[in-house]
Amino acid sequence: MPKSIMKRWHGYHVITLFAVSILLSAVIMFWHWQMGLVSFAAVILVALYSIFAQQAFQRDLETYISTLSYRVNKAGEGAVANLPVGMILYNEQFKIQWVNPFVLNRIDGELIGKELSQISEDLLVLIDEGATSETIQIDSVFYHIEIERNERLVYLTDVTEKEETKELFEDTQTVVSLIYLDNYDEVTQGMEDQVRSRMMSAITSTLNQWANEYDIFLRRTASDRFLAVMNYKSLLLLEENKFAIVDEIREVTSKEKASITLSIGVGTEEASLRDLGNVAQSSLDLALGRGGDQVAIKRKNGRVRFYGGKTNAMEKRTRVRARVISHALRDFVTESERVIVMGHSRPDMDAIGASIGVLKIADVNDREGYIVLDQNDMNADVQRLMEEVETHDHLWSQFISPEEAVSLIDKETLLVIVDTHKPSMVIEPKLLDMVDRVVVLDHHRRGEDFINDPVLVYMEPYASSTAELVTELLEYQPKQLSMDRLEATALLAGIIVDTKSFAVRTGARTFDAASFLRSNGADTVLVQKLLKEDLDHYKKRAKLVESAKIYRDGYMIATADDTETYTQLIIAQAADTLLTMKKVVASFVISLREDGLVSISARSLGEVNVQVIMERLNGGGHLSNAATQLEDISVEEAKEQLQQAIDEVIGGDA
Numbered sequence: 001m002p003k004s005i006m007k008r009w010h011g012y013h014v015i016t017l018f019a020v021s022i023l024l025s026a027v028i029m030f031w032h033w034q035m036g037l038v039s040f041a042a043v044i045l046v047a048l049y050s051i052f053a054q055q056a057f058q059r060d061l062e063t064y065i066s067t068l069s070y071r072v073n074k075a076g077e078g079a080v081a082n083l084p085v086g087m088i089l090y091n092e093q094f095k096i097q098w099v100n101p102f103v104l105n106r107i108d109g110e111l112i113g114k115e116l117s118q119i120s121e122d123l124l125v126l127i128d129e130g131a132t133s134e135t136i137q138i139d140s141v142f143y144h145i146e147i148e149r150n151e152r153l154v155y156l157t158d159v160t161e162k163e164e165t166k167e168l169f170e171d172t173q174t175v176v177s178l179i180y181l182d183n184y185d186e187v188t189q190g191m192e193d194q195v196r197s198r199m200m201s202a203i204t205s206t207l208n209q210w211a212n213e214y215d216i217f218l219r220r221t222a223s224d225r226f227l228a229v230m231n232y233k234s235l236l237l238l239e240e241n242k243f244a245i246v247d248e249i250r251e252v253t254s255k256e257k258a259s260i261t262l263s264i265g266v267g268t269e270e271a272s273l274r275d276l277g278n279v280a281q282s283s284l285d286l287a288l289g290r291g292g293d294q295v296a297i298k299r300k301n302g303r304v305r306f307y308g309g310k311t312n313a314m315e316k317r318t319r320v321r322a323r324v325i326s327h328a329l330r331d332f333v334t335e336s337e338r339v340i341v342m343g344h345s346r347p348d349m350d351a352i353g354a355s356i357g358v359l360k361i362a363d364v365n366d367r368e369g370y371i372v373l374d375q376n377d378m379n380a381d382v383q384r385l386m387e388e389v390e391t392h393d394h395l396w397s398q399f400i401s402p403e404e405a406v407s408l409i410d411k412e413t414l415l416v417i418v419d420t421h422k423p424s425m426v427i428e429p430k431l432l433d434m435v436d437r438v439v440v441l442d443h444h445r446r447g448e449d450f451i452n453d454p455v456l457v458y459m460e461p462y463a464s465s466t467a468e469l470v471t472e473l474l475e476y477q478p479k480q481l482s483m484d485r486l487e488a489t490a491l492l493a494g495i496i497v498d499t500k501s502f503a504v505r506t507g508a509r510t511f512d513a514a515s516f517l518r519s520n521g522a523d524t525v526l527v528q529k530l531l532k533e534d535l536d537h538y539k540k541r542a543k544l545v546e547s548a549k550i551y552r553d554g555y556m557i558a559t560a561d562d563t564e565t566y567t568q569l570i571i572a573q574a575a576d577t578l579l580t581m582k583k584v585v586a587s588f589v590i591s592l593r594e595d596g597l598v599s600i601s602a603r604s605l606g607e608v609n610v611q612v613i614m615e616r617l618n619g620g621g622h623l624s625n626a627a628t629q630l631e632d633i634s635v636e637e638a639k640e641q642l643q644q645a646i647d648e649v650i651g652g653d654a
Contacts, residue, residue: 021490086143088157090116094124103156103589105611106209107138116154123154135159143595171233175268176276178284179207182261182292184224187253195256202252203260210245214238228264234296235268240303243295246308250293261293269300290445291461304448309609309623319472326476332439333365336414340405342372344420345427346568349530350465351419352382353494354441356487357470358416359398364479370398372405372427379569381497382536384530385490393485404427409434416441419466421459422449422620441473443498445611447620461622464510471513481520488522493530500576504605504624533573540566544574544589554585555608555646562635566591568599573629575601586610590638597629598638609649616645 038192075436086103090096094116101112107119117124122136127147135144142163146155153223162577181203188196200223207226211218212236217229220346237247246262253260265284266277279298286304287296294308333339339362343351355371362369378386389398400408409415415431416439423432432438432451439456471491474481494560495514499506501516518524533541544566548558556578560566564576578587589601600617602610604624611626619628 006621046494053523054446065405081624086154086156088116088119088154088156090152090154092152094127106156106158107143115169123518129329130621135163140600150431171231172234173232173611174267174276175230175232175235176273176280177228177230177267178265178280179226179228180263180265180284180288180292181224182263182288184260187258187260189359191258199253199256199258199260202255205250206248206252210248217376229379232268235266239297239307239420243307246293246295260284263287263292264295266295266297268297284447288446306612306615309445309612322469322472325456327478328456329361329439329458329473330365330477332414332437333362333367336367336437337410338362338408339367339369339414339416340372340431341369341418342427343418344422344425345374346377346379347373347427348379348418348494348569349381349385349490349497350467350494352385353490353492354466354470356490357467357474358418358441359395360474360481360483360487361470363480368425370400370405370408372402372431373399374402374427377427379567380533381493381531381569384532385493388486388526388530392484395484395486402431405431406434411436413437414439416453417451418442418470420444421451421457422447423451424449441469443469444620445614445622462507464505465495465498467491467498468510471516472497472509475516483517483520483524485521485526488517488520489526489530492524493527496527497531505622537570540615541570541574541577544570544591545577548578548587548589551643552650554583554645556581556584556587557639557642558587558589559635559639560589560591562592564592565594566599568593568601568627569615572601575603579603579605586613588642590635590642592635593629597631598633598635600628600630600638600642602626613645613649616648617641 060646067443083100083102086106087098087100088096089098096111096114096116096119099111103119109118111118112161115124116127117130117378120138122134123145126134126136126145127531131147132149133144133146133399135142137143140160142160143156144159146157150156157349188199191199207218210216211228214234216234219227223229233328246264249262250259263284263288264275265280265282267280267283268277270276283296283298283304286298287294288307288573290296290306290309294306297305297307299305323536339358341355341358343355347355352371352373357367359371373386375386389399409431412433414437415435416424420426421440421442421444423429426432438451438454440451440454440459442458442459443461443466445461446459451467458469458473460469474483495517496502499510502510514522541545544558544560547560549557551557558574558578571591571593575587575589578584578589581587586602586604588610589605591599593599600614600619602614602621602625604610606624609623611621611623614621614628617628617630619626621627630641633641
């Protein structure tokens with residue numbers, strides 16, 4: 001209740017009491033005037049005493065309140081002055097108006113009237129971005145910032161001890177790594193004992209020296225495997241050094257004219273050692289699935305960092321593995337009511353050829369099979385192949401649209417994905433969620449994005465094409481195989497396209513597969529007919545090539561006009577053409593596609609790992625053949641991002 005109201009209420013109360021007393025005294029005087037006079041005098045005395053007492057009480061109360069207010073104000077001023085929290089007031093122009101002693105004692109220089117940026121550039125950025133709290137570093141001290149925008153007030157709390165403790169905790173986190181000599185068995189097979197011993201001694205010595213330098217616990221667990229345990233701080237140092245040990249092992253062993261490559265899988269950011277071991281094994285599988293000679297580090301957020309991968313994958317798959325996979329695939333086919341085959345969106349000749357090969361496996365095992373194809377999303381060479389397919393009634397009837405596939409598929413259907421392993425790239429992603437069993441056949445290096453829980457995976461980055469892999473699977477089908485001329489030709493066309501007519505990524509097994517197809521009726525003349533291009537196509541490719549410019553030594557970049565669109569095939573062929581120019585070690589072609597995406601095709605002869613560059617732009621592929629597609633971006637913006645990725649990789653941040 002306000003003090004004025006309390007005083008008024010108290011005055012009314014006293015007056016009322018005085019009036020009643022006078023009235024009682026008058027009544028007494030009427031009956032007994034002597035007693036009445038005494039009573040009246042007593043009332044007057046009491047009234048006077050009450051008035052004087054009230055005035056004295058009021059004076060004491062006001063004095064107390066005044067003293068208390070002074071003490072509270074003094075305590076508040078002292079608290080602000082001695083508070084272990086910094087306070088900064090700034091005006092609308094972001095100039096400092098007032099700071100408390102905490103800030104004055106922590107930050108040198110005259111602050112009043114100066115810009116906030118004099119304290120920290122980060123502080124001004126946070127205010128501009130509308131942030132309310134953040135931790136920043138000023139000099140060597142960490143502060144937690146709280147921003148009151150309406151009052152234009154900033155609070156700073158020293159959290160250096162907390163941040164240092166956090167950093168110490170992170171630095172001492174356990175990291176488990178599995179090290180694998182990729183091609184040890186292949187290289188040392190038939191090697192003299194003395195040479196093998198000398199080579200292994202050099203490898204072990206190099207690894208031990210590496211472990212001592214980075215404070216790593218290293219133990220050999222098998223002839224071609226090592227276990228490495230380290231702190232997270234050591235891992236950060238290794239990442240700064242880009243895991244140079246991978247290159248060192250390759251160089252050390254090359255002195256024996258038999259280069260051995262190294263792959264490392266790293267498990268980190270997990271609490272239990274069991275989980276760390278599982279993540280390390282998963283990372284190693286990923287590194288090996290990409291061709292080896294590299295390091296894979298899986299983060300808890302699902303992101304994976306890769307280092308190395310500077311050499312072409314060595315052909316080391318065996319015919320035994322091909323036979324085992326072929327028999328396993330046959331078992332899955334015979335256990336299913338039907339087989340549906342699907343490649344990547346806008347399929348190329350390799351995807352279609354491999355799909356026809358898998359369809360043949362279904363036919364030879366007496367199961368109905370279908371190939372999912374969007375007739376409105378095909379390359380020119382695939383369109384010519386489909387024109388040939390239309391003349392073969394049985395084969396033509398086995399091509400279905402994505403909508404028809406959705407209506408046909410059920411739990412008893414086997415879905416086979418060819419020439420890709422990324423769910424985001426298949427023709428109809430919905431099919432992946434509608435089946436219990438998915439088989440993946442691919443020749444690309446494995447990426448982070450992978451089809452969930454496939455029952456069978458046959459990924460060989462050493463192969464020239466998926467058509468080559470499927471051809472080998474056909475060879476090991478137990479039933480007598482009788483291939484149609486067009487079926488064999490489609491598979492051969494897939495191999496020829498992906499090898500650039502046996503010029504790149506071609507091994508002995510590639511020629512074996514081509515020989516098998518030729519003996520089963522593949523028509524090389526028809527292949528040339530399917531791969532012919534028209535004059536307009538050639539002119540468009542030439543226009544892209546004409547726009548090419550050198551970005552760095554040996555890096556050629558061609559960009560199409562933002563108003564023009566090109567097919568993926570023309571973009572890829574332009575990149576191939578640029579690679580044939582003198583002094584070009586890597587070529588890149590950037591263009592807008594008809595579907596609105598900006599596509600980048602990348603090629604190299606092996607000196608540059610274009611896969612690593614494309615992965616920085618969420619793409620992928622092979623060391624010498626990769627690509628990516630970008631959304632909501634212009635060609636010029638895509639070029640800037642590409643140049644930044646090239647700079648980072650050239651600078652060693654791969």
